[in-house]
Amino acid sequence: MDKIEGMRAFVAVSSENSFTAGAKRLAISTNLASKYVRQLETYLGAQLFNRTTRSVTLTDIGRAYLERCTPLLEQFYELEGLVQERQSELAGTIRISAPTGFGSRQLVKAIGPFQEAHPNITIDLHLSDQYVAIVEEGYDLAIRFGQLKDSTLIARKLLSMRIVVCASSDYLAQRGRPLQPDSLTTHNCLIPTSAADPNHWAFCIDKVIERIRVSGSFHADSPRAIAHMAAEGLGIARCPYYAAEPFIKDGSLELLFEEMEVTELSLYAIYPSNRHLTARIRALIDHLVLTFNVK
Template identity: 60%
Template sequence: MDTLDCMRTFVAVAAQHSFTAGARQIGISTKLASKYVARLEERLGAQLFNRTTRSVTLTDTGQAYLERCLPVLDQIDEMEGVIQERQSELAGPIRLTAPTGFGSRELVQAVTPFQQSHPKVQIEMLLSDYHAPIVEEGIDLAIRFGRLQDSTLVARKLCDMRLVVVAAPDYLARHGEPGHPTALATHNCLLLQSAAQPERWRFNEAGKVTSVLVSGSFRANSPRAVAHMAAGGQGIGRCPYYTVKPFVETGRLQLLFADREDAPLPLYVVYPPSRHLTARIRALIEHLAKWFQSTEQNLWGP
């Protein structure tokens, strides 16, 4: 039984807090995962996990061992990556997390040609509208919008994201078109809950940033949900352009205050500073950067 297999299994179980989920992550059976961890504990002469019927948590010794395991496995991956680069063939897993709406469409479109070029790379995409802890969850890369909250992460900017205010023509016909951002206070505004300040919409007027307090009967943590609600004539929404682009092009939504839009939000790919980037991860980062830069005008709006 290879010690590296035992170590990789231990790291996966620790990241998932579960033998079943950890085994699934690395593609083995739960029984084999339990066997690998037991063999590792036997070899080390120490208990790495506290096991109950409901949870699997690290012991203090297990936490200390995990902190030393991660850089060792990263270095091994890096060495394998050097060989792969010389052979011009990338292989191995990449765990990638992103917001649900963006990940299920735009990111899938970006990743597809990469996998077609590198069929031996296995990408696991974990979609969530909440920021997953990258190190603890064993994630290689994360896609993040806007100002980065965790300053310890290494970030590579992919492109800028245009935020637009939109409404359906029939909503404006019924309630009138606001002539100035301050008039939004009298309208039913559809709030994006995942924004830093959902009730504060920022605008740029002649180089001066102002904010307007808005409210409404609907809020969601998905920008696509806000876009669809706006297209249904239920209120005025503020969304990334990529979510409303099809509706704008077909006339179901129209842009408001295009000359007063706030500065665009950046899109980043981030990873832990301690992570040794393998050839496959570096290649994916470069691919994403080129992809989103080449599609920026079309995706984020003119």
């Protein structure tokens, strides 16, 4: 049997908790993925998965094997990458998780030139505004806003972005323009549930940071959804600048309290600390750092 193929199939199935999804990730048939895993189990003399009609879960031995198998595969991929790098040609797949709004616009725009320069690299981009467990779900890289909470991961900063308050001219004409941040208590504020403290907005007032309690009729975990609803005139939004930027540029939204902004949101490329980065992943991270002009 091909041990590498068996290990690849095992890791893919364990990441997806499904033979079908794992096979799809490897671009092979479900029967072939199942065959590879059975051959690996036979070779090892151990059952790696508990299989039922509804679920596929790791056995205790399977979890222990996964912990040791993953770094070995990464070293194998790195060895391939080193050969490819010396041939001046990067190749292979990079599986990335990124937030929906930023990922579908700014990140895609940044990745485009990288793929043009390296046509043999395949980008597998998954967009979600929910927290993604990078190792458990089999991602090579995650693009995330905010401080790193998991000490087992490594973060490389890509950029810092303003958090802005904005509203449409229609909304301001109907409800009046808030002259001070504390006026927001009487307005319909659009609540970003992905924020650490969504109902308190921070402002620098007379050199003192004050937090204003806000409320409103629309809550969402997507900054782009918040900005879009503000552009439709539903209320006042507070969101990362990238989410509001298209609407600001076309005049659908205008900024409020610019001189009182206090919060910046940092964007990071995140990857597991115990993983040897392949040449292609290192190259992509370096490209993103240069593209987003981090000094």
